[in-house]
Amino acid sequence: xxxxxNSLRTTSKIIADKIKKGWIYLALFFTLKIMILKxxxxxxxKARDLIPQAITVLALLSVIIxxxxxxxxxxxxxxxxxxxxFLNQEASFDITFSMIEYDGSHSYGRAFLVGLLNTIxxxxxxxxxxxxxxxxxxxxxxxxNYLIAKVAEWYxxxxxxxxxxxxIFFWYFAALRALPLPENGINFYDISFLTIKGWYVPxxxxxxxxxxxxxxxxxxxxxxxxxxxxxxxxEQFGKQLPATTISLSTLILIPLIAFLFLGVSLTFEYPVLKxxxxxxxxxxxxxxxxxxxxxxxxxxxxxxxxxxxxxxxAGILGVGKGQKEAAASIGLNKNQIxxxxxxxxxxxxxxxPTTNQYLNLTKNSSLxxxxxxxxxxLVFAGTALMQTGRAIxxxxxxxxxxxxxxxxxxxxxNWYNKKMAIKEK
Amino acid sequence: MVxxxxxxxxxxxxxxxxxxxxxxxxxxxxxxxAFFNLNLTAFLPSQLxxxxxxxxxxxxxxxxxxxxxxxSSLDILNKNINSSNFNALLTLFTIFIIIKSIPPMLDWxxxxxxxxxxxxxxxxxxGACWVFIKVWFNRFMYGLYPDAEQWRINTAFxxxxxxxxxxxxxxxKLKKYFIxxxxxxxxxxxxxxISGGSFGLEYVESAAWGGxxxxxxxxxxxxxxxxxxxxxxxxxxxxxxxxxxxISIGFIELWRGVPLITVLFMxxxxxxxxxxxxxxxxxxxxxxxxxxxFEAAYMAEVVRGGLQALPxxxxxxxxxxxxxxxxxxxxxxxxxxxxxxxxxxxxxLLALVKDTPLIFVVGLMELAGMIxxxxxxxxxxxxxxxxxxxxxxxxxxxxxxxxxxxxxxxxKLSTER
Numbered sequence: 154x155x156x157x158x159n160s161l162r163t164t165s166k167i168i169a170d171k172i173k174k175g176w177i178y179l180a181l182f183f184t185l186k187i188m189i190l191k192x193x194x195x196x197x198x199k200a201r202d203l204i205p206q207a208i209t210v211l212a213l214l215s216v217i218i219x220x221x222x223x224x225x226x227x228x229x230x231x232x233x234x235x236x237x238x239f240l241n242q243e244a245s246f247d248i249t250f251s252m253i254e255y256d257g258s259h260s261y262g263r264a265f266l267v268g269l270l271n272t273i274x275x276x277x278x279x280x281x282x283x284x285x286x287x288x289x290x291x292x293x294x295x296x297x298n299y300l301i302a303k304v305a306e307w308y309x310x311x312x313x314x315x316x317x318x319x320x321i322f323f324w325y326f327a328a329l330r331a332l333p334l335p336e337n338g339i340n341f342y343d344i345s346f347l348t349i350k351g352w353y354v355p356x357x358x359x360x361x362x363x364x365x366x367x368x369x370x371x372x373x374x375x376x377x378x379x380x381x382x383x384x385x386x387x388e389q390f391g392k393q394l395p396a397t398t399i400s401l402s403t404l405i406l407i408p409l410i411a412f413l414f415l416g417v418s419l420t421f422e423y424p425v426l427k428x429x430x431x432x433x434x435x436x437x438x439x440x441x442x443x444x445x446x447x448x449x450x451x452x453x454x455x456x457x458x459x460x461x462x463x464x465x466x467a468g469i470l471g472v473g474k475g476q477k478e479a480a481a482s483i484g485l486n487k488n489q490i491x492x493x494x495x496x497x498x499x500x501x502x503x504x505x506p507t508t509n510q511y512l513n514l515t516k517n518s519s520l521x522x523x524x525x526x527x528x529x530x531l532v533f534a535g536t537a538l539m540q541t542g543r544a545i546x547x548x549x550x551x552x553x554x555x556x557x558x559x560x561x562x563x564x565x566x567n568w569y570n571k572k573m574a575i576k577e578k
Numbered sequence: 579m580v581x582x583x584x585x586x587x588x589x590x591x592x593x594x595x596x597x598x599x600x601x602x603x604x605x606x607x608x609x610x611x612a613f614f615n616l617n618l619t620a621f622l623p624s625q626l627x628x629x630x631x632x633x634x635x636x637x638x639x640x641x642x643x644x645x646x647x648x649x650s651s652l653d654i655l656n657k658n659i660n661s662s663n664f665n666a667l668l669t670l671f672t673i674f675i676i677i678k679s680i681p682p683m684l685d686w687x688x689x690x691x692x693x694x695x696x697x698x699x700x701x702x703x704x705g706a707c708w709v710f711i712k713v714w715f716n717r718f719m720y721g722l723y724p725d726a727e728q729w730r731i732n733t734a735f736x737x738x739x740x741x742x743x744x745x746x747x748x749x750x751k752l753k754k755y756f757i758x759x760x761x762x763x764x765x766x767x768x769x770x771x772i773s774g775g776s777f778g779l780e781y782v783e784s785a786a787w788g789g790x791x792x793x794x795x796x797x798x799x800x801x802x803x804x805x806x807x808x809x810x811x812x813x814x815x816x817x818x819x820x821x822x823x824x825i826s827i828g829f830i831e832l833w834r835g836v837p838l839i840t841v842l843f844m845x846x847x848x849x850x851x852x853x854x855x856x857x858x859x860x861x862x863x864x865x866x867x868x869x870x871x872f873e874a875a876y877m878a879e880v881v882r883g884g885l886q887a888l889p890x891x892x893x894x895x896x897x898x899x900x901x902x903x904x905x906x907x908x909x910x911x912x913x914x915x916x917x918x919x920x921x922x923x924x925x926x927l928l929a930l931v932k933d934t935p936l937i938f939v940v941g942l943m944e945l946a947g948m949i950x951x952x953x954x955x956x957x958x959x960x961x962x963x964x965x966x967x968x969x970x971x972x973x974x975x976x977x978x979x980x981x982x983x984x985x986x987x988x989x990k991l992s993t994e995r
Contacts, residue, residue, distance in 0.1 A: 167857075206821035213825060220852040227851050298665045299658035300672045314977035315970045316932040319946055323970065326953070326962035516837035523938065534843050544847040548840065556835040 182208055224545060231542075237550075239541050240265070246536050248527045250443050261537050268532035269554060275449050275528065276515040276558075282454035283514060284507075287461025294466045305462070313459040318520050320456055325448035325524045332444075335426065335434040346424055350435070352442040353424035361417045368411035375407065376400040445526035449518065457514045461507055468503035469495065500573050508566035512559050519555070529554060585644050594652065597641030604635035605673065612678045632670055639666035698958055710961040711968050714952045718945055718968075721788015727780060731791050734768040765802060769795070784862035785942075790972065793944040796866060797931045803870040804930070805923075808877025809916075813907060815878065816885055826878070833875035838933055841868045846940040865937050873930045880922035884915030917991050924984030928977055945969050 186204055228235060240262040247257050251267045252274060293305035312320070330349065333339065338348035346353045359365065383396035411417045424439030472495050480494040521528035522535060529551060538547045585593045608631050610616040619627040639660050647653055659669040690705030693712075701707035711718070720728050741764065745756035772795070775781035787795070814826030833841070845868035846861075853859065888911060896906040916923070935946035943951060949965035952958055 202819050206819050209825060210821050223854050224851050227855055230855060296665075296668075297658075297661055298668055301665075301668050304672055310978065311974065314928075314974045314981065316935050316946070316973050318935045319966055319970050319973060322946065322950070322962075323966040327966050328963075330962065519837040519839045520936070522839060530837075530839055530843070534840060538847065544851055548844050548848045552836045552840050552844070555837060555840065556832070559835040 228545075233542065235545065237546060239543055239546070242541075244537065244540075246540065248532055249525075250446065250527050261533075261541070264537060265529070265533050265550070268527060268529035271526070271532075272515075272518055272521075272528040272530075273558075275446060275453070275521065275526065276518045278446075278450045279453035279457065279514050279518065280511050282450065283457035283461055283510070286454060286458035287507075287510075288465055290458060290462035291465025291469070294462065295469060309459045309462055312455050317452060317456045317517055318523060320452040321448055321520055321524055324451050325444065329444045329448055335436060338426075338436075344423060345439075346426075346436060348436075349444070350441070351444050352447060353436045353439045354442060355421040355423050356438065356440045358420045358422055359417070360419075361415070364415050365408060365411050365417045368408045368415070368417075369404075372404050372407040375403050379403065443526070445521070445524050448524060449521055449526050453514055453517060456517075457510050460510045460513075464503050464506045464510070465499075467506075468499040468501075471502045472498045497573070501570075504566065504570050504573060508563060508570070511566070512562055515558055515562065516555060585641050587644060587647060590644055590647055590649075593641045593644070594647075594649075597638040600634045600638030600641070604631035604638065604670070605677070607631045607634075608674050608677050612681050631674065635670045636663075636666060639669070698961075706964050706967070707961060708964065710952070710958055710964050714948075714958075717789060717952065718948050719789045720791055721943060721948060722786040723782060723788065723791075724780075724786070727774070727782060730771050730774070730779065734771045735791070735794070738764065738768065761802065765799060769799075784860050787862065788943040789948050790945045792937075792942065793931070793934045796862075796869065796934050796937065796944070797927075799866055800869045800873055800930055801927055803866075804874040804877050807870065807874035808926075809881050809912065811874060811878035812881035812885060815882055830875045830878050833872050834879070838869070838872050838936055839939055841872050842936060842939045844868070861940055861942060865940055865942060869930070869933065869937075873926060873933075876926050876929065877923070880919050880926055881915065883922060884917075884919035885911065887918050888915055920984060920988045920991065924981060924987075928980055931977060931980070932973070945972060 186208070189204070241260050243257070244259055244261045244264045245257045246264070248255055248264065248267050250271060252270045253263075253267060255263055255267050290305045290308055293301050294309070296302045296305070332347060332349040335346070335348045335350055338346035338353075340346055344355055379399055380396055383394040383399075386392045386394055408417075412419075422438045424436040424441075426434060427437040428434055476494055476498065477490055480490045485493065518528060519530045522531040525531060534547055534551045538544060541547070585597075607618050610618060617627065619630050622630065640663070642652065643656055643660055643666070644652070645656070647656075660666050686705045688705070690703040692701040692703050692705070692707050692709055694700065695709045696713060697709070698707065700709055716725070716728075720731060723731065738760075741756060741760055745753055745760070748756065770776070771779070772787070773782060773784065811826050811830055814822050815830060817823045817826070842865060845864040849859075849864055892910060892914065893906065896910040901909070934944055937944060938947045938950070946966075946969050949969050953960075953962045953965050
């Protein structure tokens with residue numbers, strides 16, 4: 154041990170020396186810069202601007218070159234070459250939860266896809282529930298009922314100030330571990346069972362699912378045309394068409410036709426208790442939602458909901474009182490005021506910070522690795538990295554994936570934001 | 579009765595006493611059932627008995643809902659919790675849920691909990707086993723730091739708190755020196771004291787550091803370094819020089835687009851590949867660099883918000899006084915911009931503190947990590963609930979205090995325009 158500490162001390166001395174040298178170089182750069190400026194009496198703005206930029210670019214380039222050469226030497230020493238060919242190799246490890254077909258004989262590329270889909274799944278669930286809870290809590294904080302406002306306030310104060318990772322641990326290691334074993338699972342009308350091994354829900358079995366999907370898409374296209382027609386009618390002739398009712402009935406009617414006449418049908422496969430051995434029980438059939446997913450989704454949505462609630466509250470408070478009064482004075486009723494005057498303006502304030510929260514939730518879903526939910530970090534940056542040892546490739550792919558996810562969410566939300574923004578004429 | 583006459587000022591003398599007694603009766607029923615398992619309405623069919631408090635309370639609230647009754651306390655009550663049927667229902671539900679959830683919580687936390695003893699076997703009650711926290715407390719605070727040397731951590735934190743405390747009471751002139759000491763001298767003095775290796779202090783390698791003290795150490799250093807880097811990045815992003823501007827944008831967006839956990843993974847497994855063979859940088863330092871750069875990117879965006887919010891006139895006025903870029907920013911722009919974004923800065927620092935438990939990915943164990951270690955100890959299995967409730971409380975107190983302090987600071991520094 155002493156040897157290691159000694160080597161540590163010497164290396165830290167070397168590093169300290171290097172840092173000292175770095176300072177000297179930096180000081181040298183600046184004195185040189187000042188000297189050049191003074192000597193040639195450069196008052197030209199272009200030249201003055203060029204020097205700091207050149208220094209920054211040079212410094213960045215030298216750091217990158219330094220890292221790259223080191224990486225090359227290190228990889229050469231270990232006998233590995235840079236490349237992404239390993240993605241086609243057999244992964245030979247299993248993943249506990251997968252939305253697509255996967256087993257050990259599939260490739261690393263497929264394992265990556267499984268992890269990515271799991272990340273997207275938990276993020277989507279989290280965003281859905283966080284939005285609902287956030288809106289409810291945010292509106293409750295403005296309730297004229299003192300108790301409700303206080304309860305909402307304390308919900309925000311409590312869940313916002315506890316680290317997310319602790320909340321995930323709490324749900325996973327403490328709360329969900331207190332659930333009963335499969336044989337005494339909490340029974341919801343014999344349809345679904347909540348146990349320590351997960352939540353068993355019925356499985357949907359479709360016949361002619363494609364036709365159903367097409368009918369839903371057709372319904373949405375119809376709704377789009379109905380709405381644009383209704384808007385036209387309203388703007389040109391001042392006629393109010395019951396667009397919402399018509400859209401809703403279209404959404405129900407077209408899939409219903411598919412069910413009745415086009416051979417689409419849906420049956421459920423219910424989970425059934427099965428005995429594996431005298432003491433071990435499990436459920437057969439249905440879909441098992443693993444406790445890792447439940448804990449993660451719960452913690453993510455409850456944590457993010459506090460931030461969304463604050464955004465919603467700020468947004469509604471941000472709409473001037475005069476707006477509501479003006480709307481009331483032209484004879485709009487309470488629902489119309491909320492729908493036509495307050496919400497469109499509040500949404501403009503709410504959306505940008507809420508986008509950030511969606512991004513944060515997606516990034517925070519990577520904490521899955523802490524409780525072994527097989528997301529991209531655990532599967533790819535964890536297991537796959539351990540097996541292949543390709544640190545640079547795998548970490549870069551993982552980071553690039555998150556960057557892509559972040560950028561695509563922000564592009565979508567920017568588009569939505571633009572749609573909602575004030576259109577100045 | 580409800581249909582006979584609408585409650586109004588005329589029948590206030592009869593309706594208010596009846597209404598109030600109905601409401602109190604419903605609360606009493608729920609209270610007795612929750613605390614003493616005593617059901618007043620056991621003679622009724624079970625469904626009715628279950629919903630009776632709700633019905634009674636609802637009727638009671640309806641009867642006392644009299645506008646402009648002339649009794650000020652009744653008016654306040656009605657306005658705050660009983661303004662409509664819907665609100666009355668919400669009020670009843672909230673109060674019932676609070677009453678019902680108190681006894682189990684109380685039982686678990688205090689009444690059935692165990693406080694005395696030294697091992698898991700001493701925990702006989704159904705409630706929490708606080709013995710676990712008591713026995714492991716030292717580890718939760720100091721990690722695997724040797725017991726005999728813990729006074730060094732204590733001294734370092736005592737000096738810190740003492741200097742901060744004293745600096746509140748000294749004059750403005752002296753305060754400057756205190757702050758300079760705290761920012762530039764103390765961190766390195768403190769870290770020397772804790773790591774040792776000279777002045778006759780035994781060297782303690784950073785792998786042994788842990789517990790809450792490590793949370794504080796990492797947070798303090800990351801805050802110290804991420805703030806200036808963030809300010810420089812923000813200035814860089816607003817710079818008129820394209821190379822500096824785009825490098826800053828790229829740097830900020832890269833860090834902001836990836837989760838901290840992958841950055842920590844990177845510092846653990848990828849970063850060593852980028853260094854010359856044989857160089858070894860301490861794990862703690864690598865983690866610190868990763869967290870600092872990550873939070874600096876967020877800090878930069880917050881500071882940029884402040885810079886953008888400043889009116890252009892401020893820049894022009896500073897330039898017209900003949901100030902250069904650095905003087906303008908240091909004396910005119912930043913003091914105003916930073917004041918504007920105190921809430922944002924506080925939120926970033928809070929996020930930083932809340933992110934510290936993530937260092938478990940590289941094998942360092944602060945408070946949450948130590949609890950993970952303790953709960954897997956064969957002698958203490960099944961103590962996850964106690965451990966995480968304890969850690970949650972500790973972090974909650976720290977974060978809540980920070981957010982309150984930032985709110986006060988904001989109020990104190992706000993200059994009305």
